[in-house]
Amino acid sequence: MFFGSGPVLSPTAGYWMLALFSLLWVGLGIWWGRRASSYDGFAVAGRNVGLALGTATAVATWITSNTTMLAPLFALQLGLWGALAYATASFGLFAFAPMSGRIRKLMPNGYTAVEFIRRRYGKLGTIPFLFISLFYAITWLVSMAMAGGKLLNILSGIPYPIGMSVVVVVCVLYTLFGGMYAVIGTDFIQSLIILVGLVVVAGAVLTQVNINEVHGQLAEERPMLLAVFFPAALMALFNNMLFSFGEIFHSNVWWSRAFAMREGVGPKAYALGGLLWLPVPIVAGFLGLAAPALGIGISQPDTVGPLVAATLLGSAGALLVFVVIFCSLASSIDSLLAATSDLLVNDIIAPVAKKATGRVSDQQKRMWSSVTIIALGFLAWSMAIPNYGTLAEVLFFAGPMVGSCIWPVIGGLYFRSPSPIAACSSMVLGSCCGLIAYFAIGWFVASLIGAAVSGVIFGLLTWLKPVDFHFSKLAELPQGADESTENSAMELASSGI
Amino acid sequence: MRFNQLLLLSSLLFIQALSVAAQGTPEEVESDQQVTESLDTAELDTAESQLTVTQLTFKQTTFDPAREGYVSLEWNKFPGGVSYEVVDSQLRSQYRGAFPSAFISGLSDGQHSFLVTAFDATGNPIATSEQPAELTVSHWPKNQAFILFGIGFVVFLAIILVLIIGSLKSSNRLSTAISNDTELA
Numbered sequence: 001m002f003f004g005s006g007p008v009l010s011p012t013a014g015y016w017m018l019a020l021f022s023l024l025w026v027g028l029g030i031w032w033g034r035r036a037s038s039y040d041g042f043a044v045a046g047r048n049v050g051l052a053l054g055t056a057t058a059v060a061t062w063i064t065s066n067t068t069m070l071a072p073l074f075a076l077q078l079g080l081w082g083a084l085a086y087a088t089a090s091f092g093l094f095a096f097a098p099m100s101g102r103i104r105k106l107m108p109n110g111y112t113a114v115e116f117i118r119r120r121y122g123k124l125g126t127i128p129f130l131f132i133s134l135f136y137a138i139t140w141l142v143s144m145a146m147a148g149g150k151l152l153n154i155l156s157g158i159p160y161p162i163g164m165s166v167v168v169v170v171c172v173l174y175t176l177f178g179g180m181y182a183v184i185g186t187d188f189i190q191s192l193i194i195l196v197g198l199v200v201v202a203g204a205v206l207t208q209v210n211i212n213e214v215h216g217q218l219a220e221e222r223p224m225l226l227a228v229f230f231p232a233a234l235m236a237l238f239n240n241m242l243f244s245f246g247e248i249f250h251s252n253v254w255w256s257r258a259f260a261m262r263e264g265v266g267p268k269a270y271a272l273g274g275l276l277w278l279p280v281p282i283v284a285g286f287l288g289l290a291a292p293a294l295g296i297g298i299s300q301p302d303t304v305g306p307l308v309a310a311t312l313l314g315s316a317g318a319l320l321v322f323v324v325i326f327c328s329l330a331s332s333i334d335s336l337l338a339a340t341s342d343l344l345v346n347d348i349i350a351p352v353a354k355k356a357t358g359r360v361s362d363q364q365k366r367m368w369s370s371v372t373i374i375a376l377g378f379l380a381w382s383m384a385i386p387n388y389g390t391l392a393e394v395l396f397f398a399g400p401m402v403g404s405c406i407w408p409v410i411g412g413l414y415f416r417s418p419s420p421i422a423a424c425s426s427m428v429l430g431s432c433c434g435l436i437a438y439f440a441i442g443w444f445v446a447s448l449i450g451a452a453v454s455g456v457i458f459g460l461l462t463w464l465k466p467v468d469f470h471f472s473k474l475a476e477l478p479q480g481a482d483e484s485t486e487n488s489a490m491e492l493a494s495s496g497i
Numbered sequence: 498m499r500f501n502q503l504l505l506l507s508s509l510l511f512i513q514a515l516s517v518a519a520q521g522t523p524e525e526v527e528s529d530q531q532v533t534e535s536l537d538t539a540e541l542d543t544a545e546s547q548l549t550v551t552q553l554t555f556k557q558t559t560f561d562p563a564r565e566g567y568v569s570l571e572w573n574k575f576p577g578g579v580s581y582e583v584v585d586s587q588l589r590s591q592y593r594g595a596f597p598s599a600f601i602s603g604l605s606d607g608q609h610s611f612l613v614t615a616f617d618a619t620g621n622p623i624a625t626s627e628q629p630a631e632l633t634v635s636h637w638p639k640n641q642a643f644i645l646f647g648i649g650f651v652v653f654l655a656i657i658l659v660l661i662i663g664s665l666k667s668s669n670r671l672s673t674a675i676s677n678d679t680e681l682a
Contacts, residue, residue: 077567077602095656098664221589222603224566224636231642232565238649245656292603297594301569301602406656414663441637442565448649455652 009310009318014156017319018163021326022170028189029174029182039362042179042369043111043342044260049184051269054261057184058273060191060331061253062093063280064140068325069147070395071281072288072305074236076298078444079225081233083285085240092244093274099249100258100266102413106474108263112339113255113409114347117423119474120412124420128427129408130347132401133250137340138379141333143395145384147302148329154303155310155322164384167326171333172377175341176370180260183334190327195276197324201309201317202283208312209290217293225289236444239399243447246402249409252339333380341372396443400434400450401427407451407458415462416469422461430454553578553615553624562635567602570611575624578615586610586629604634 009017036042049057067086074082107116117129149164174182218225227233248254258266287308291298296311298304306325310318345368350360407430408423434450556571570583574597583592583599591611592599601611610629617623 076600077565079603095660098660102664102667218603221591223605225603227605229639229642230566231637231639234642235637235645235649238646238653241653242649292591295590295593297592297596298600299592299594299596299598301600304600410656410659410663414659414667444565445645448645448652452648452652455655 009156009315009322011157013315013319014152014158014163014322017156017322017326018152018158018166021323021330022166025170025174025186025330026177028186029176029178031178032182032185033174033178036179036181039365039369041181042366043338043345044256045180045184047108047260047262049257049261049265051265051272053184053188054257054265054269055272055276056191057187057257057335058093058270059276060187060194060328061257061335062089062273062277063191063194063328064144064332067277067281068284068328069151069302069305071284072291072308073302074240074281075225075285075288076291076301076304078233078236079222079227079230079289081230081237083282083289085233085237086281086285087278088237088241089244089281090274090278091241092248093270093277095245096248096254096258097267097270097274099410099413100254100261100270101264103255103258104261104263104266106413106471107259108475110259110474111256111346112343113250113252114343116255116474117408117412118347119476120469121408121418121420121423125408125412125423125427126347128424128431129250129405130343132398132405132427132431133252133343134340136247136251136398136402137253137336137343138376138383139395139398141336141340141376141380142383144329144333144336145380146387148326148333149384149387150300150303151306151322151325151329154300154307155318160387161385164387165381167329167333168377168381168384171330171337172373175334175337176373179369180256180338183338184257184260186334187331190331193327194324194331197320197327198280198283201313201320201324202286204313204317205287205290205309209294214290214293218289222292225292232442232444235441235448239444239446239448242403242406242451243396243399246399246404246406246447246451250402250405252343253335256339256342337373337376340376341369344372344376345369396446397438399443399447400438401431403434403447403450404428404430404454407455411458411462412469416471417466418458418462418469419465419467421465422458425461426454426458429457553613553626554628555611555613555626555630558628558630560630560632562633563604564635564637566604566634566636567600568604568632569598569600570613570630571598572613572626573597575615577617577623579618580616580620581613582616583611583613604632606634606636608633 035046038046040046067089071083071086074086076082078085103110103116110116114126114130114133118126121129145164145168148167149160152158152163152167153160174186178185215226224230261269284305287305291304291308294308294312296304296308298307306321309321313320345365349368349372350365353364354360404427407426408418411418412423430450430453433453434446437449438446552573553575554573556573560568570592572581575581580593580595581597581599582590583601585591586609591601599613608631610631612626612629614622614625
């Protein structure tokens, strides 16, 4: 049998699947969007998301195109350690579980992660944090738009620009109509499809692959993929874990969900989400390891997982892979669009408008959200069109920056003494050193160096120049808030948490 | 750019299919061969020069030392070539597929060289690269890897420790605040 000779599905089948799922997501977005009448509803789903939806949205958002496409790439590049390194990203969800409970408690009326940094560290901390947040959000969006285009091309031969454009437009449309309600609602369905699909694909692949043969062939032809002392892979292990910590701790995608969940739900939902996510990259990574042994020619390494599954399982398998990855892409792109739009509206546009006009209404914020979602979609589309670099190259460039945010976030969330200068210096110096490591050594150490340098600077400056921050300031309300939310903020302020 | 490449690939495949169809029956092919034998020297020279123009070659034949043990090889599309195979110096197949590029990973320290062969629609080899792509793999020093692994482990432990201490402290503060409220009530 001749593998890797071209797309497994016909373009016609690909276009049909694309049309079907596009209609489904946009339809569901409009259906759920009926409830998003207020800005609170649109941005944080009324702050009333329960455990089932909360867990599903955590799993669906974290099973991104990166999980299904980068985990096999990691395994293909860095062997067994690579697959394991990717799986450590679940630790980020476990670590964020207790944090989400505290975030919800400290900021019952909050919207964004940048809002926390602004109240905790002032302008000094906000400027680098806002820059990093936006940079990361854009690179993640672009990497996923690229993944959509590459996937459709490799599976069905649909030209990259067309596939990529459809994926972006569909996600923009349903996020635009339904906001966070649509995002979390579709995430629920998408997480079910993804998990069932992955179990079926994994089971079917395992029945067709002899693990001993895979091991034997790898040991003979590509020995480093099985080596215990694979230097680059050893360096990548904690790098990936710290990258995931940085991604989750700083990103508004996760903070907006913490605000959207009912009090007490966040810790359970994130911990459960981490548990459900943990086996996914291991299964996906196995596909990457199996490719060389099965004689499947790999041209674009970031498409190895879908290509192996689709080649082994034929047209039916390709359809399943298509559906699983389209769901995982959509569930992450919509989350990013919604969360980044919240960030732009609440932390940039609304403060500027308030300074100019004195008051900002919910209706105005709702309108700005729509405009920013469209603008973000257009930006991601225009940056993904050149199809430059692999997904890992695009995403891991943001690694050192997000890695340097870990300490300011956890330090500021739990302790009174960290100061704005400690937060700012650690983010700036951590990012710079991490980027130097990115170019001097490689992507597989950049987040690690960023997090380590940032930690040393943050600890040192907190020890040398401590402050006495009062957490009640985090619950303060903007002017014009209604009476009930003001009372809950007053209760929190008086509790002295 | 990708769209253009696909269009080009599709066109090449289409041209190849047409040329296969145009070859006709074996008898016709034999007859064609007889006609070819009667070609004069000038025509043969022209054909040879055309072959020279359409050699199968790697876009890059030498690389910086690979520290991670993987490399991406690229070569030109060969007219009539519908699939390609890359083999290493021990003639083990490292890639077989339709696209003119290959990602090869898991290589151990040392010199590695690769050759690419183009195959036509019937699976016959029609061209092989004359100059191999040569790569030296020299993995990162193990000392450096272990130091960075250790730093990562320490940072990870520190984060977990800070989270545990922070959670315990904040829950203590919350309990104190609740007991104060109860006393006031």
